[in-house]
Amino acid sequence: MRTARRRGTLAAASLAAAASLLLAGCAASGAGAQPSRVAEQGPLSDRTGGRAGRSAPLPPPSPLPVRGVLPGVGxxxxxxxxxxxxxxxxxxxxxxxxxxxxxxxxxxxxxxxxxxxxxxxxxxxxxxxxxxxxxxxxxxxxxxxxxxxxxxxxxxxxxxxxxxxxxxxxxxxxxxxxxxxxxxxxxxxxxxxxxxxxxxxxxxxxxxxxxxxxxxxxxxxxxxxxxxxxxxxxxxxxxxxxxxxxxxxxxxxxxxxxxxxxxx
Known part of the structure; x- marks a missing residue:
């Protein structure tokens, strides 16, 4: 009987801890929250070969065409x-x-x-x-x-x-x-x-x-x-x-x- 009660107590503690972690995860999306370990690794799309996130560097602009510059010609x-x-x-x-x-x-x-x-x-x-x-x-x-x-x-x-x-x-x-x-x-x-x-x-x-x-x-x-x-x-x-x-x-x-x- 004591063993069963102890197991129940441990299960309740585990549930409380899990609830605490879930609350902490929601709070992480709010202002002033600390970034999670996953967030530190960059957007998921960066890690899976998809489109780069907002922080990724933009490609250099294409050079402007210069062929059309012939003086006096419209x-x-x-x-x-x-x-x-x-x-x-x-x-x-x-x-x-x-x-x-x-x-x-x-x-x-x-x-x-x-x-x-x-x-x-x-x-x-x-x-x-x-x-x-x-x-x-x-x-x-x-x-x-x-x-x-x-x-x-x-x-x-x-x-x-x-x-x-x-x-x-x-x-x-x-x-x-x-x-x-x-x-x-x-x-x-x-x-x-x-x-x-x-x-x-x-x-x-x-x-x-x-x-x-x-x-x-x-x-x-x-x-x-x-x-x-x-x-x-x-x-x-x-x-x-x-x-x-x-x-x-x-x-x-x-x-x-x-x-x-x-x-x-």
């Missing part, structure tokens, strides 16, 4: 630049109806984004300025983004990686410009702008995918001291620099138009 124009293009010849016209422009060569750097290769060159575009729908004879240069794949000239290849058509007779021009100046040296070096033409052909190829009425033969070529009929003309030294620098592996393009249009 989002609409920039969206037309191919994602694989790492060289841009930027032709910025002084105004919609102006024949004065400047040309800057940009390279794409994985860290810095678009960076100017050298200072801008002064250039000329068409006599009446720019248009977003070029037609033959309108004396305006087409606005847009166009690939650059083919070159040629009256003079021998100065060391370009573009395909080059050396044709001393084929690129001789004995006519005069819109201001009466000689065009004899204008085609010493040319780079075909892939507007209404078939890429991969000589600049002298006259295939017109959009039809003859939409014009063609739009080139970068040597400046002759006056406006063009639709091309963009630069100093001979600038043309040689472009020819030696442009690389098909970098997918070069020309971005061209008047400053207000390009900024949109």
């Amino acid at each position: 989002p609409r124009t920039l969206a037309a630049v191919p994602a694989d293009a790492r060289q841009v010849v930027l032709v910025t016209g002084a105004g919609r109806d102006s024949s004065d422009s400047q040309v800057t060569l940009y390279r794409y750097d994985d860290t810095a984004g678009w960076t100017a290769d050298r200072p801008a060159w002064k250039a000329h575009n068409a006599q009446r300025g720019w248009t977003d729908r070029h037609h033959s004879g309108d004396l305006r240069s087409p606005i847009g983004v166009f690939t650059l794949t083919d070159a040629g000239g009256r003079f021998a290849d100065p060391g370009t990686r573009l395909t080059y058509d050396h044709a001393p007779i084929g690129f001789t021009n004995n006519s005069i410009g819109v201001s009466g100046e000689s065009l004899h040296d204008a085609f010493d070096y040319v780079i075909a702008i892939n507007y209404n033409r078939k890429p991969g052909m000589s600049p002298r190829d006259w295939t017109r995918p959009l039809g003859d009425s939409r014009g063609g033969g739009i080139w970068l070529h040597v400046d002759h001291g006056g406006p063009t009929q639709g091309c963009v003309s630069l100093p001979a030294s600038a043309m040689k620099t472009l020819l030696r620098t442009l690389d098909p592996a970098q997918h070069p393009v020309v971005v061209m138009g008047d400053a207000p249009d390009l900024s949109r």
Whole structure:
């Protein structure tokens, strides 16, 4: 009988102790409570390979994209630049109806984004300025983004990686410009702008995918001291620099138009 009573007493004591522990556990969730041993080990999800708790360090922020920073070029124009293009010849016209422009060569750097290769060159575009729908004879240069794949000239290849058509007779021009100046040296070096033409052909190829009425033969070529009929003309030294620098592996393009249009 004494043994049974003793066992009852021990059982009652055990129940009281368990109740005390349960009360202590609830109190641990209140203000000023001491953290339990489990809490010191961190959130359960941390210990089971799940999502980190609030105290876990946040991952570093993703770097901001820098590809979109091309001076003077707005989002609409920039969206037309191919994602694989790492060289841009930027032709910025002084105004919609102006024949004065400047040309800057940009390279794409994985860290810095678009960076100017050298200072801008002064250039000329068409006599009446720019248009977003070029037609033959309108004396305006087409606005847009166009690939650059083919070159040629009256003079021998100065060391370009573009395909080059050396044709001393084929690129001789004995006519005069819109201001009466000689065009004899204008085609010493040319780079075909892939507007209404078939890429991969000589600049002298006259295939017109959009039809003859939409014009063609739009080139970068040597400046002759006056406006063009639709091309963009630069100093001979600038043309040689472009020819030696442009690389098909970098997918070069020309971005061209008047400053207000390009900024949109």
